[in-house]
Amino acid sequence: MGQRFEANLMNVPRPKNLPGQNEPYPHVLIGDEAFALKPYFKRLFPYRQSRRDVQKKNYNTRFCRARRVVENAFGILAQEWRIFY
Structure with missing residues (x-):
């Protein structure tokens, strides 16, 4: 891929x-x-960069939120059809 x-x-x-x-x-x-x-x-931005820069910290927060949504969606698909394990 x-x-x-x-x-x-x-x-x-x-x-x-x-x-x-x-x-x-x-x-x-x-x-x-x-x-x-x-x-x-x-x-994500590395922790050392993001703790000093508010924009990078905001990016990391939103990035983690988006990633969590994607992971939850794949978790639901895996439970429903068992092909994504």
């Missing part, structure tokens, strides 16, 4: 404007520090 993302072979939608923004933003994957930074991948 990672190789397909690298080669732009995944059927990812084109970048779109976020609400209230004029600049298009690409669709991305989210994860933790175990993954390398790539153009299609976002992760």
